[in-house]
Amino acid sequence: MTAPLLSVRNLEIAFRSGRDDIPVVRDLSFDLGAGETLGIVGESGCGKSITALSLLGLVPSPPGRVTRGQILFQGEDLVQAGERRLNEVRGNEISMVFQEPMTSLNPVYTIGEQIAETARVHFGLSRAKAWARAVEMLSLVGIPSPNRRAHDYPHQLSGGMRQRVMIAIALVCEPKILIADEPTTALDVTVQAQIFDLFNDLRRDFGAAIILITHDIGVVAQMTDRVMVMYAGRKIEEGPVADFVRDPRHPYTSGLVSCIPRLTMPPSDDPEPLFEIPGVVPAPRDLNRPGCPFAPRCARVMPRCRDENPGLEPLAPGRMVACWQEQEVAA
Amino acid sequence: MLQGTLNRLVNAAILLVAVLVLNFTLIHIAPGDPVEAIVGEMGGATPEMIAQMRAQYGLDQPFIVQIGTYLGNVLTGDLGMSTYYSRPVTGLIAERIGATLLLVVTALLVALILGTVLGVFSARKRRSVLSHLVTVIALAGFSAPVFWVGIMLILLLSVSIPLLPISGMTSSSADLTGIAHVLDVLHHLVLPALTLATIYLAFYSRLSRASMLEVLGSDYIRTARAKGLPQRMVIYKHALRNAILPVVTFAGLQFGQLISGAVLVETVFAWPGLGTLAFESILRRDTPTLLGILFFSSMMVVVMNLLTDVVYRLVDPRIQAR
Known part of the structure; x- marks a missing residue:
């Protein structure tokens, strides 16, 4: 078996608060193969976004930093890499599209320049060549009259168009990995669909592996090959996307899947209430107590869950879950 | 763009007139006038002379006339005569x-x-x-x-360590020209x-x-x-x-x-x-x-x-x- 493109090993990311390091991501390991699409799912604050930033060495520091573990990109540990090396990787081999297209572009430079400078920095292209490349990218991401639009400033574009520009920036150097952190959360539903269509086309054309971070299970089902569920800074389930949607194992995952509202025909006058998982994600500070972090909210909690934290155990090839009940059933 | 600039210019002109009126009024209200100062320097004058001087500077006119005359003069680019130097302002x-x-x-x-x-x-x-x-x-x-910062810098860099001149813009002793003059001015410029x-x-x-x-x-x-x-x-x-x-x-x-x-x-x-x-x-x-x-x-x-x-x-x- 060949080594995966990206292999994260026992990653721990902590934020300093006063004199303590409070871990927000704990013991996280996952692999990403070339050309694969991995979904990372979880509620706000579960550590998805900070994990994504850590892959680029962009954890805001201080107060945050990677306190343990490795991020092996083609066998090279990026945690140990210096700023100069990281700058070679960023935007070139691993690039990222952010959640907020409205504020993620620099307001004082044209969009053409913002795409072109990335190509200049990484490929050493001349101004003219980089500009031509920027225009080409704009047309690839579906922006009409790219020649003219390249001279526009971000404020002259809609949110959907700006996100297309962000994608153009991310892809201009044909990276091996594209990280998309909730790329459509701030956009209208119709625009969301367009952006995901674009992702699918670009995945075909560029062959980049994609890490898609979202809390939208529907998007995960459509877009990804494999899904990893995070809760309170830990991975609690992982598996192929079909299994994840059809047969979620962790009580939290089944809760998430049940949360998708379904349109029933005919619409009843007295609809069932929407499903919700009771309670809230525990604060990182409260996670030092023993037991499963999900136990206080779990409908199927057992006495053991409150005392011991279950580790991730394989259920089937490529399928893992961190839940005592599932592991006991499987054993 | 042109409209905006035009609006600004009109606003600016109105503002300037308002400032002129305000300044003139404030100074008018303040006690003392140029004639008193001149008389003080001369060491006294007869009431007739004072009245004559007031008339010369238009200070005997009512306030409205004075300010009207001044505004009119400013509009033609005339800021009046200095009462001390007797030269155009x-x-x-x-x-x-x-x-x-x-x-x-x-x-x-x-x-x-x-x-x-x-x-x-x-x-x-x-x-x-x-x-x-x-x-x-x-x-x-x-x-x-x-002024305190200025005085401290003078004490430090002119008095304790005599590197720089204390005051003025040129050295009064020498009559320098060309590059030497420029350097002299720059030397004086450092401290202020x-x-x-x-x-x-x-x-x-x-x-x-x-x-x-x-x-x-x-x-x-x-x-x-x-x-x-x-x-x-x-x-x-x-x-x-x-x-x-x-x-x-x-x-x-x-x-x-x-x-x-x-x-x-x-x-x-x-x-x-x-x-x-x-x-x-x-x-x-x-x-x-x-x-x-x-x-x-x-x-x-x-x-x-x-x-x-x-x-x-x-x-x-x-x-x-x-």
């Missing part, structure tokens, strides 16, 4: 403006560049020793009175410019630090980093251009207020600029000169505000003429 201002501009522009440029660099640095290395040092120096520069720059520097370093901190936390800076741009490009290309707007605003305002900023420094260092002239005019009850300088400085404020708007539009494409 416009000529006096023209003579002095060069020295003031030299002082203020030098101080402002030094403060602007150095202040921005220090501000950017202390925003990037928030916990470093230098950052704290900048904060302390800025606070000191902020709160110390200008340094004094004035200290005050401005405090503002700019604090302002650019705060502005830079805000910009560095923004999403587009995260994007710039994620693109793999080198640190200097992130800071000086992506962050600084966004962070510089408040600094430009402030520089525009301060440059407009150059006279008031320079009065104390010019007085302490006997720098022959407009500030000294304004200060002396107050002591001499030289109303026309004082009014002229005040009018001239309000013109500077207006012009600088217009220029600041232009710079805005160059820096930030989102700002368009309203």
